[in-house]
Amino acid sequence: MRRPFNRLFLLLGFLIVTLILAATAYMLGMRHLEGQERDFWTSLEWAAETLTTTGYGNDSHWNHPLMVVLVICLQFFGLMVTLSVVPVVLIPWFESRFEARLTQTLPDLEDFVLIYRWGPAVSSLVRDMARQKIPAVILEENESRARWLRDRGHEVAYVSLEEGQLDLGGIERARAIIANGEDHDNAAVIAMARQRGFEGSIYALVDTPKHRRPILLSGADAVYSPMHSLAAGLAAKASDRIAPRVSGIQMLGADIELAELRIGADSEVAGKTLADLHLRSETGATIVGQWVGGEFRGQPSPQTVIEPGAIVVAIGREQSLAKLGELATPLDRSGPLLVIGYGEIGQKLTEMLESVGETVKVLARDPHERLDVCGDALDPQVLEQADIRSARAVILTVSADSTTLFASTIIRDMAPDLPLIAAVDRAENIQRVHRAGADFALSISQVTAQLLGHKLFGEHFIAIEPRMRVFEASAKGLSGLSLANARIAERTGCSVVAIERDGRVLTDIGPTLSFQVEDALFLCGSGEAMNRFFGLFPGARPE
Structure with missing residues (x-):
């Protein structure tokens, strides 16, 4: 809020100094170059007329070349200043004067959730809360982001920890606090809330897991790392050793197996219902669900349609699954899991998968001693070098969603039947990544919404994938x-x-x-x- 006023004050100071210097230069130039005396106030009037481009009074002609050059330079300089003042200073100043002010206090709401700092990690949670009629109040330190949130109907309080503008009056009416800022700012907000006597639940999202204990000591009830939560979600999608699709099969004996098969668009079962196909009587295998667009649809009925491109999950004896495999493409369960990208998510994902005995191959652009292949994942030759077709599945953990989209397209073209799992930054890009060829896509906001939604409101609040x-x-x-x-x-x-x-x-x-x-x-x-x-x-x- 103060920045436009600061610009205005700087402009006034700049103009005063410029006028004095221009008047002094003109006074000296007229004395020594033109041989005519001009006092300071006359020179100041000339400088103002020149810099504002309003024209001249008595002095409108000069004889000495240096004097002419001085006048021309000051004329162009005044024109540049005039053209710059309007967009740089005056427009922001008028906006700050007439634009609606952002509130700096908590609104008069009951049983709301206070969220410190907006970001991808909390966006899905806020949308879910809105559907459930649970009010959310966002404390935001970035003014443009605060206005953007307010324009979209969110309750926003514009605050600044550094300037001491954080007013937590009314915090006792909140049901919980979610701290989503920098780790040190999270600790400060949590400590301030506890000092004001807030006794509700406080949850913090941290960038660095080593800061977990200090933030707990500041007063948080639980601390989570969205990056690690996303890695855990990807690991569960990639390995049935971490989260089996169907549990309890071992009670049926050694002859019963679980298989996953991809339904090609040209398969004779694609687009038909289970009642039309009679798969159970024809093959002896039982379809227990299918993955469609990253969602596991269990509990199939006779009217369930086998979607083209879906991955179906079936139970049966080896020969029954083999018959079903004649109608679909069995997914290869051998080979390593290929992780592309070795940032925070990729490192934690690799650690989780290897901890349960999975074989993991890593490809990334930046050199690291753990890499199996170093190169650009958008280069088909690098993917060939990583032997992508022999992988059991590929997990994309690159930093930019645009890169994930392009890589998904390239990988799907090279290996049409290879399971492809992708980490996405922004939840709104999930559908785009699915259309690009990914079987499963998870965003930080999805994982965090499930985690915090469960903590805050119970399992009924969120759509937990049915196991x-x-x-x-x-x-x-x-x-x-x-x-x-x-x-x-x-x-x-x-x-x-x-x-x-x-x-x-x-x-x-x-x-x-x-x-x-x-x-x-x-x-x-x-x-x-x-x-x-x-x-x-x-x-x-x-x-």
Whole structure:
């Protein structure tokens, strides 16, 4: 707010000094070059007329060449000053005078969340809170950003820690504080809030994990690193050792396997429903979900459409999955995971993957002793050098979203069936990265929104990706019913993937197969689907 006034004061000082110097030069020039005496005030009047380009009174002609050059220089100098004053000084000054002022105090709201500093890490969380009618107040130190936020309907308070303009009056009405500034500023804001008696939850987002303990000592309840949270999310997408797509398969025995297959646009199953395909009766494999646009869609019903380009997740015996593989392209589970980019995210991602026994190959532009290949990921020859086609999956962790978009296009062209995972800075670029060819894309704001949303509002507040699980149930209450008559998938969202009968595990289950009272059923579904199943068939719960 003070900057336009500072410019105005500097302009006034500059003009006064310029006028005095020009008047003095003119007075001396007239005396020594033209042989005519001019007093200071007459010279000052001439200087003002010249610099403002308003014209002359008595003095309008000079004889000495140096005097003529002096006058010409001052005329052009005055013209340049006049043209510069309007955009540089006067317009910002008028804007500051007539533009609506930014408030520097907290608004009169109840049960709001106070967010210190706007950024990608909190953007998705703020949008989710708006949908849930939970007010958010943003403390912002950047004036242009504060105005930008206010113009988009956010509650904003323009503050400055360095100038002591942070007023936390009314902070006791907040339900929580999220500190998203520089680490040292976060500590200062947290300490000030605690000094004012704020007893609610305070969460801090840090750039450097080593600052976690000092910020906790400042009064934060929890400290998170968005970069490391994003790395953990990417690791979970890349490795089923960290977050298996479907858990509990081991209870079905050694013969049952899980497979992921890509549905090509030209595949005969693309665009058709499960009811039309009869995949279970034709192949013996069970489709338990599919990845579409980075989202895992579980609990398929007979009307579920197999999307072109999707990655389907199936359970069955080896020969059943092989039959299904004739209709789709099985994803290779051998080979290393290729990490492209070795910044903060890439380093933490590599560390996480190697800690669970994954083989990781790293490609980056800047030299580092850990790199397997050093070069530009946008160069196909460098990707060939990294043997990209033998990789199990590629994870992009480059710094710029534009680079991620272009790299995704190049990699998808070189390896059409290779799973591609991408880290994205801005959440609005996720769909663009998917269209460029990425199977999965995560942004810092997504991961942070899930983490903080869970902490602040509980799991119901955020859309947590449903993890599928295989669980065992008894056939009590289902005896005599066929799979078609029981309509388990339609009523509960669970799929019957196997039946244990007389010591044998049956996976080739048709709609006419009837349940027997001694059968042990193995079903696949989310936690909510499992609860619905046992709620509908309480006698099926194992003893």
